[in-house]
Amino acid sequence: EKMTVKAAKMPCTAPNVYTKVPDGGWGWTIAFAFFFVEALTYGIIKSFGVFFNDLMESFDETNSRISWIISICVFVQTFTAPLSTVLSNRFGHRCVVMAGGVLISTGMVTASFACTVVDMYVSIGVISGLGYCLSFLPTVTILSQYFDKRRSLVTAMASTGECFAVFSFAPAITALKEQVGWRYSLLSVGVLQLSIVICGSLLRPIIIKEQEEVKAQPPEEPTETKYMLENEQTRTSIESIDSGVEITTSPSNVPGNTKAELKSEEPKEHVQILVENNSTPPEPKTKLLDFSVMRDYSFICYAFFGLFATLGFFAPSLYIIPLSLSLGIGKDHSAYILSAMAIAEVFGRISAGWVLNKKPIRKIYIELICVVLLSVALFAFPFASEFWGLMTCSIFFGFMLGTVAGTHIPLLAEDDVVGIAKMSSAAGVYVFIQSLAGLAGPPLAGVLVDTTQNYSSAFYSCAAGMVLGAVFLSLVRPCKVGLCQCQQQRGEECVAEALPDLPDDFIEMDIGKAEQSGKGCDRT
Numbered sequence: 001e002k003m004t005v006k007a008a009k010m011p012c013t014a015p016n017v018y019t020k021v022p023d024g025g026w027g028w029t030i031a032f033a034f035f036f037v038e039a040l041t042y043g044i045i046k047s048f049g050v051f052f053n054d055l056m057e058s059f060d061e062t063n064s065r066i067s068w069i070i071s072i073c074v075f076v077q078t079f080t081a082p083l084s085t086v087l088s089n090r091f092g093h094r095c096v097v098m099a100g101g102v103l104i105s106t107g108m109v110t111a112s113f114a115c116t117v118v119d120m121y122v123s124i125g126v127i128s129g130l131g132y133c134l135s136f137l138p139t140v141t142i143l144s145q146y147f148d149k150r151r152s153l154v155t156a157m158a159s160t161g162e163c164f165a166v167f168s169f170a171p172a173i174t175a176l177k178e179q180v181g182w183r184y185s186l187l188s189v190g191v192l193q194l195s196i197v198i199c200g201s202l203l204r205p206i207i208i209k210e211q212e213e214v215k216a217q218p219p220e221e222p223t224e225t226k227y228m229l230e231n232e233q234t235r236t237s238i239e240s241i242d243s244g245v246e247i248t249t250s251p252s253n254v255p256g257n258t259k260a261e262l263k264s265e266e267p268k269e270h271v272q273i274l275v276e277n278n279s280t281p282p283e284p285k286t287k288l289l290d291f292s293v294m295r296d297y298s299f300i301c302y303a304f305f306g307l308f309a310t311l312g313f314f315a316p317s318l319y320i321i322p323l324s325l326s327l328g329i330g331k332d333h334s335a336y337i338l339s340a341m342a343i344a345e346v347f348g349r350i351s352a353g354w355v356l357n358k359k360p361i362r363k364i365y366i367e368l369i370c371v372v373l374l375s376v377a378l379f380a381f382p383f384a385s386e387f388w389g390l391m392t393c394s395i396f397f398g399f400m401l402g403t404v405a406g407t408h409i410p411l412l413a414e415d416d417v418v419g420i421a422k423m424s425s426a427a428g429v430y431v432f433i434q435s436l437a438g439l440a441g442p443p444l445a446g447v448l449v450d451t452t453q454n455y456s457s458a459f460y461s462c463a464a465g466m467v468l469g470a471v472f473l474s475l476v477r478p479c480k481v482g483l484c485q486c487q488q489q490r491g492e493e494c495v496a497e498a499l500p501d502l503p504d505d506f507i508e509m510d511i512g513k514a515e516q517s518g519k520g521c522d523r524t
Helices: 002-009 027-040 042-059 063-079 081-091 093-111 117-146 151-158 161-180 182-200 220-233 258-262 265-278 291-295 297-312 315-326 331-356 363-383 387-405 420-452 456-473 476-498 506-523
Strands: 016-018 206-208 237-239 246-248
Touching: 027 042, 027 117, 027 151, 027 161, 027 182, 042 063, 042 117, 042 161, 042 182, 042 315, 042 331, 063 081, 063 117, 063 315, 063 420, 081 093, 081 117, 081 420, 093 117, 093 182, 117 151, 117 182, 117 206, 117 420, 151 331, 161 182, 161 331, 291 297, 291 420, 297 363, 297 420, 297 456, 297 476, 315 331, 315 363, 315 387, 315 420, 315 456, 331 363, 331 387, 363 387, 363 456, 363 476, 420 456
Parallel strands: 016 206
Antiparallel strands: 237 246
């Protein structure tokens, strides 16, 4: 009741209390906020490729060293994911996301005044990277808590924010650079990202408080009468000398607290629950970070899938424009290719959400099919030699990327992986494991480009990582099923060990002995 009154007095700050997962309500507002958080975080990261050639010319650096800007940013973003989980559990999602928005804006504005590429490593890589983590992960976590049946569809639709951002930001930033230069363009982006603070202020926490069903307790007198009637009809006393067990239904042998002993276990638990509800229950201690998910083999396989699949998430978006320029395609047409990829990603995310929202369906297998097709799309890029070929590959890649990128984190809430109860901690650990690939992916592609002098080699490294990710993803479901079967077998073994080895005819032996003793008493 206190929660309800508090929510009425302070509707903007108090948590929302529901009797079950609302699948809507204030969740739609959070979905709206997540749309813009996606646009201003991953949308900007994927659009950063428009600055690559300008930064190489301004700082006189190689492609590989410039790629480290985004690599460090992605690494910090994923490496600090457990920190984001701890801070969210301690201070709430709202404060953490607002602080992340301030860090993102500060880092990007500072980068516009950078004199060397090392300055951008610190400003965009470390400061903004930390802000990206604090902004994105808590938003997607709390959005998953507001939805159940519609979770896949709503998350996929809200995550299209980054696609619309790439579609609009890439041409807009390109046009703005021609007017004011790359430094003022970067400054404008940093100021725009400050609006994440507004999105964070909309994240109201949710509390699921199930309704308590009060069951009427059976009256005392009918229960006693029942036992008395049974005792009158079946008054027996069976004594076993060998086993030392006495089984009796005589009322004279029933102690004073027999009413509690004769009742089944279920009413016992119910009485205990009623007593606890009448008193003020102590607040359970919430774990800031639960690493128990690391003992789940299905989660470990899923984490390795994320580790290798991350190699193919960012590099194509960063290298699609340099690849198109190397093929003799103009800057304007290169920006259109990136925009077409973003539009296709929108349809991919919505399509994946719509398919995964269908029941019954094994979502992990749908994800596996999408990852395999995404690997095919990455292998197709090196075979494109002109504008329309590259456009076709980009559209196909964008669509398949949308099916995977919009669902791989929310899929942690499914029972095939860890479930909604451990979603928050699992997301932090999962993204943390992704950090290694986020750090190594773009520089590895950059080294291959510098070595081979061919941008197509960058896409081969991405495709190889995606194939390895598909292998580990295919092991998630078998590991989950095998783990459940092992736990079930262990439980059955424990029950079997707890029961003593009794002969099949021990009851008959005891009854026979009791009858013999009874006859002996009658003779005497």
